[in-house]
Amino acid sequence: MKSGVFGPLSIVVITLVATSAMAQTQITFTKDVAPILQERCQVCHRPGTFAPMSLLTYEEARPWAKSIKEKVLMREMPPWHIDKNVGIQRFSNDISLSDEEIAVIVKWVDNGAPKGNPADMPPARKFEDKETWQIGQPDLIINLPKDVVVRANAPDQWPDILVDPGLKEDRYVKGVQIIPIKGFPVIHHIRTSIVEPTDETRNSGQLDGTDGALEVGEQGVFLNEYAIGKKGDVFPEGSGRLIKAGTKINFQLHLHASGQETPTNVALGLTFYPKGYVPKHVISSTTVSVAKIDLRPNTANVRSDGYLTLLKPARLLSFQPHMHNRGKAECLEAIYPTGKVEMLSCAKFYFNWHINYVYHDDAAPLLPSGTVLHSISWHDNTAANKFNPDPDAQITWGQRTVDEMGSAWISWYYMSEQDFKKETEARRAVPQVLSSAR
Ligand code: HEC
Known part of the structure; x- marks a missing residue:
């Protein structure tokens, strides 16, 4: 020393x-x-x-x-x-x-x-029973028709399972929740999508036709997602999602072997508004997605952009980045009709998490008619990305997991000019809240 x-x-x-x-x-x-x-x-x-x-x-x-x-x-x-x-x-x-x-x-x-x-040491925490319905007793419960068996030692798998619940009439959904009923230890997460009869032959709705490509294998329109600890979604009173007669539900499971052969099944519960009731605000989901992706071998920080024009005033409810193995980060920006640009959200992306970021009621962006939503996706096709199966491959846009995507899933509802004015004024009255209303 x-x-x-x-x-x-x-x-x-x-x-x-x-x-x-x-x-x-x-x-x-x-x-x-x-x-x-x-x-x-x-x-x-x-x-x-x-x-x-x-x-x-x-x-x-x-x-x-x-x-x-x-x-x-x-x-x-x-x-x-x-x-x-x-x-x-x-x-x-x-x-x-x-x-x-x-x-x-x-x-x-x-x-x-x-x-x-x-x-x-604090007393041990008590955990909620994973099989309780936080949305209330569902009006409709949809299970997988047969268990998916995860072998003791298998690589992670992402099966897509399309289920026809036999819906005979249009209904508005008030609440939605997924619970694992078998194989809890192997379920990393679950995403469900609504596949309307016409969706099987065309793309999940781009509002302005900027893209129009069909997402086969990731069919339909995002409905909800499950990860441990996540509660059900109950839409604010007066708002809901339409689920039409003949609609099918696509379950995408992320399963992770646990060393023990495990049969797996899940339940999707839906609560409905009374028959004939039409909520004031009908919630929709769609993607702001890129049309083209070009990842050269061993290249990091490749950017792709997507655009979507809102045809009416809207309230944006949630943002879920969606990419595949080489996804790194995604941002969602609003380009207002005045030309002013505002970054709404940016998130890092890890392929094993599919997080839906739900805006707080007091912060959900209020977007005037004509706003262009702009998604910015960043990919990493180098070995530094631990999810990258092959940094020497040239990757383009596609539906398979080995191809790439850059989509921002958004949920939103349109409203009248009058309601938009009311909501923006109410927002202004709330102090120190980030408001994106212009
Ligand atoms: C929603 C579930 C969830 C929550 C909440 C969570 N984790 Fe994790 N954690 C995981 C999973 C799953 C993994 C395995 C890697 C992965 O899938 O990202 C992990 C991995 C880890 C690892 C790395 C383990 C390794 O193998 O190297 C650490 C450390 C960790 N978590 C700590 C924490 C801490 C500390 C918290 C709270 C502050 C936390 N986690 C909250 C699910 C969770």
């Missing part, structure tokens, strides 16, 4: 400072970290789920301390990948950590991840 005149002295000073700081802010697992893990992590990280490890106890969490620090700092965990530096930040399904929570975890790890006083 270096022994200069100030050597020993400065060591003493540092030790003193460190000790007094530690005394005030000694961060321990039982007192500080366990409550965060309970609130934000354990819904997935507990025995019997598809997550790689349990984080219920100190003994279970301690070996992962370094990895936990890295994942929370990168905001990879919990899986909420919205860019916190641009765009709207208020979402109704936000599961991210606050900056303070991240700081607590990082300090805990940097200080050697101490356990602390066992008496500080």
